[in-house]
Amino acid sequence: MPANEPWYRTSRRWGQTNLVEIDPERYDDAWWRRYWRDTRIDGVIVNAGGIVAYYPSEFELHHRAVGISEQNDLYGRIVASARDEGLAVVARMDSNRVAEDFFIAHPEWMARDADGEPYRAADKWITCVNSGYYNDYLLQVLAEITRRSAPDGFADNSWAGLPRDRICYCENCARIFREAKGSPLPAQIDWSDPTYRDWVRWNYDRRVEIWELNNKATQAAGGEHCIWMGMLSGDQKHAANRFNDQRRILRGSPFAMLDHQFRWFGESFHQNAEAGKRIHELVGWDAVMPESMPMYSLGRPAFRVAAMPKAEAQLWSANGFAGGIQPWWHHIGSHHEDRRQYSTAPEIFQWHEKNEDVLFDRTPVADVGVVWSTDNTDFFGRDQIEERTASPYRGAITALVQAGLTYVPVHADDIHTTASRFSVLLLPNVGAMGDAQLEAVREFHAAGGSVVATGETSLFTEDGERRDDYGLADVLGVTAGESTHGDWRGTDVNMETAGNHTYLRLLPARNSDGGGTDVKVRRPARHSALDGFDDTDIVPFGGYLRESRVLDGFETLATFIPRFPIYPPETSWMSTPETSIPALVVSERGESRTVMVLADLDRCGDRDQQPDARALLARVVRWAIGEESKVSAKTPGGVAVNAYAQPGRTIVHLTNSLATTNLAARQDHLYPVGPIEVRITRPEPASAVKSAALRVAEAAATAKEDGDAIVVTVDVVKAHEVVVIDWA
């Protein structure tokens, strides 16, 4: 890389000793410098100020850590050591709460509820993002830190203020909102009230403003490369809760720091690759994007000073690398009695350093673009993001991963510029879509792209208001009715009521002889989108479906079978074995294939972990891809495939995503998975394989020719393997 590149381009591995208040009296500088070297980091994140100051700040109300004085400037000492080691320095802030003395001095800067009472968290007071605390005080603190120590940049932990479930009624908010929107603040959270929706959008705007305001301040004080960054979550729900429109925020940022330290309940490790790819699409694939990785036992419950199981950290980081994430170790406090936490990072970071040539300067290669958007999360998800939007999205991703398919998340506003990279766009219950987004999907389809949509995709506007019909009715071949079946909010698993005991019927019938053994019976062929389901006419469903009418020229491949009793078993027979209610509708015109999955197979695949739901969804996506898959894999399950291109080179990450513990951060063992057969279509203008290598096993691989493609078999993956093909 060129020597004159700014720090945020060249600093690829990061470390953070997240100081606690007693650290000024016990920090062991020599020990940490050795650890920096062992872990090959290029930059450190050092606690500077905010809630607690680790330097002798001139601001009287800037609460100092224990022992901080003119003679003991811990922050300053660590910065000096880092400079001595040739490391970049990011000064860390954590600024949204203040102690009592601050509250008494500046009551006008506090966030307040409808009764005018200040919002509190534990023994602190929460400051308002529209107050002088953000507009004036913090900017002065940033300037002071720059004057004292000239850090390369800044990061802030809790920069985004109150979450969306709490409205601030302080005088600043009331005045500024009225000036901007012409009305008083919304009286309560009510998604059907346009004023509340205005308030939500106004809050998003303010976070973008804060980002720009802080950058202006740090760049003015420290030069053009002294950038400020708020920590960003890799979780869509969390980002929405904090009004982080990452697409807008990252448009002008050359770097992103992810605070996305662990998977949530029920999630697997491949989610970290998903987050990495989703956010790289926004910040750019040339940007460095480190993610904080706890070396302590995070999860629920969390243990701040106990070691994270090594396997959990290995699997989370390996899946992060597969999504273009860079490593950043994170310890809480500078002194530890559980020293096992120091044994995890060196191996991970040393591998990363050794393999930089295949981890940077690359672009993703995938067959499927999976559509998401902030508006969909907010205005369709509303107060039920988990059930309405997060679960279907996660279910769709998991279905693709389990089937060995490759995907990249695509923001709905970027379809018009990026979708041509994919042969299929998958829209997992993207209910809220604006007209421009609909038009972009239509153009993609008209240009020969294939579209797979699920659930109630396109039935609502960007504000979440119901449209008369699916906005993509013409593309998907269905027109919306009013009746619905099942419940998207959850599943009635009571044996006595069995509200979820529903099925889908695959057409035409092949097994209606009900288990007859006469193999000479001629069974009708099915559409190839249903390949793999030959031996059944039904699949379990249990989900939600809106009755819709199928347009001419489109074919129904599956219908809905309404509920019938589970208990007692004598009653368990289909009273209505057949209906004409469509569940799965396809069409093929030229190169374009469309699938409307009216049944919410994505949500069922996630919530109910239903293997048939995942397999059927993945199968129709596979059919929509057609014969020309760029990269795919046959796996025994539990391995995610992610691929990248460099000039003359294809890079395929195979990551173990097998979580044997559903609780986050509790995986204490690596279970090797294999064999995995990777199929790579030869990219133009490559002719033959020059070399094939496995970067984790540090061995050569065998690439077998298979028509336009090559096939590489990897016997076993522990945490991960990276297959690198150099083309002749």
Ligand SMILES: [Zn+2]
């Ligand atoms: Zn306020």
